[in-house]
Amino acid sequence: MGEIIVVTSGKGGVGKTTTSANIGTGLAAAGHKVVLVDTDIGLRNLDVVMGLENRIVYDLVDVTSGNCRLKQALIKDKRFENLFLLPAAQTKDKSAVSPEQMRTLATELKEEFDYAIIDCPAGIEQGFRNAIAGADRAIVVCTPEVSAVRDADRIIGLLEAAELRNPKLIINRIRPEMVKRGDMMDISDILDILAIELIGVVPEDESIVISTNRGEPAVMDQASKAGEAYRRITRRIKGEEVTLMNLDVPLGIFDKLKKLVGIR
């Protein structure tokens, strides 16, 4: 019996889709049978992030409305034969699917897969309610910004109201040099405010832009720092204890001087 994990955030642009793609690919690389489900109907993107946009025939709405069978709509990944994508419909809107239909789909996915990763749309309306409907657990993605943390707080409240207890937090796009200067909230600042359990910290990394350009998740790139962060998150999802990545930046010349003079 598989598990349904929803990746959500409230605010748009914090990295839900990138996170979904990397977690899903990471779990598949570890040998699990995985399906990625894009629930952002009308604004689908998980297909391009995965580099599978040319293979779409049927979509999520075709499955939930009975136009095709689940197997017909699933797109097999290029890299892993145990990884699949169920794309969102692009020409319909969020109301084309109901939470009830999503619960039915979730039951079907659990029989077929070890993990289903649900990429949730931004917002707290129907798209969000659909995405969380069949989920067993939730991952909240948040960047170290006031707006993203505020929205994450709201989402955590809504998840708990929907009986999705103990959501886990990913702090995405953290910039260690800004944290060091005191110009960006650090991990403990955000955990203080949101008071949920951390499942990973992903540094801001140019390799994410490059890997998205190519349609190849960074988790497969051994040289990518963000990729390393996602590999660790993947292992934590499976229940392993993994230490946080070391994000310390080397001391700059001014810091060294200050230290020498003993100012700090």
Add this chain to the structure above:
Amino acid sequence: MLEFISRMLGKESASSKTVAKERLRLVLVHDRASISPAMLNRLREDLIKVISNYMEIDEAALEFNLLQDDNEVALVANIPVVKMKRDYATKT
């Protein structure tokens, strides 16, 4: 310029992260307190029911509000008591 010098000396004026954290704390106090009017109404009715077990209250004059200011949120109720119920002790 002054700020630059103080930075060089390592005496940062309130760093922007501290500002961010404080602003978030305040905005979340408000966000977390925003409960729907329907829920507030249910709470009001429940409260009347419980209090009525012990005393007779003037429901029409009852004031019941969730007050928010910059730093805190408080549930403020002003409930005029008409008379105490003498029979409560025997009723339980």
